[in-house]
Amino acid sequence: MKIYDLGKVTVGLVIFFLVFTFPLYYNMGKATPPPEPNIQTEAIAAMSEPVCVENTEYMRANHMKLLNEWRTSVVRNSNRAYPAFTGVRYEMSLSNTCMECHSNKEKFCDSCHNYAGVSPYCWECHLQPKEMK
Numbered sequence: 606m607k608i609y610d611l612g613k614v615t616v617g618l619v620i621f622f623l624v625f626t627f628p629l630y631y632n633m634g635k636a637t638p639p640p641e642p643n644i645q646t647e648a649i650a651a652m653s654e655p656v657c658v659e660n661t662e663y664m665r666a667n668h669m670k671l672l673n674e675w676r677t678s679v680v681r682n683s684n685r686a687y688p689a690f691t692g693v694r695y696e697m698s699l700s701n702t703c704m705e706c707h708s709n710k711e712k713f714c715d716s717c718h719n720y721a722g723v724s725p726y727c728w729e730c731h732l733q734p735k736e737m738k
């Protein structure tokens with residue numbers, strides 16, 4: 606390759622790069638923003654300090670794992686008492702505990718799950734809260 610071809614090659618490469626990556630930046634401005642899970646429920650509003658059973662970071666990343674641990678504890682070991690990080694003891698129950706505070710399932714759980722494309726099948730058996738509008 607002669608040196609005077611370099612300009613053409615570079616232009617060619619730049620055009621190729623722009624066309625090739627077009628779908629990436631074309632969608633950038635349009636991507637749906639991640640949801641802001643809504644924590645405005647009666648039960649949470651009644652708390653002097655609104656906190657979950659573990660810290661928010663942990664819950665965001667590990668709530669599925671925690672639910673599995675709760676299920677194992679209840680079903681295998683008949684132990685339903687869960688000492689939260691605050692020291693408060695909660696009953697290990699999806700419907701009676703999680704959904705008591707997070708009674709706005711649609712705006713809370715579902716807003717994230719729809720965004721992430723997951724749909725836990727729990728509600729075939731476990732009671733869903735009656736949505737508060």
Ligand code: HEC
Nearest residue numbers: 672673675676679680697698699700725726727729730731
């Ligand atoms: C086929 C029915 C069924 C499905 C589906 C199901 N469970 Fe359960 N689950 C049960 C039964 C039955 C118990 C035992 C209830 C008890 O002893 O109080 C239980 C207990 C639990 C418990 C502990 C006690 C309680 O009442 O919450 C947790 C937590 C739990 N399941 C979480 C989940 C999660 C999370 C999912 C979805 C990923 C799920 N389950 C799906 C039937 C089901």
Ligand code: HEC
Nearest residue numbers: 642644649655656657658661664665668671672702703706
């Ligand atoms: C006593 C009320 C209460 C209970 C019980 C409770 N939560 Fe929470 N939860 C909260 C509050 C309040 C927050 C928000 C805390 C904050 O903003 O720092 C929260 C935050 C979360 C988050 C993180 C949300 C985010 O913004 O990323 C998840 C996920 C979650 N909870 C799931 C659960 C699950 C699953 C259970 C049952 C295992 C549960 N919660 C039980 C009150 C509760």
Ligand code: HEC
Nearest residue numbers: 642665668669672703704707713714717718721723724725
């Ligand atoms: C901050 C966003 C967020 C909130 C709020 C949230 N989830 Fe999730 N949840 C996720 C994500 C993301 C996944 C998928 C994680 C993965 O596959 O690793 C998930 C997975 C799960 C799973 C496992 C499902 C499966 O098929 O693997 C269960 C069960 C679950 N969530 C229950 C709940 C419940 C109950 C609530 C409301 C009390 C809730 N989540 C609130 C983001 C959230």
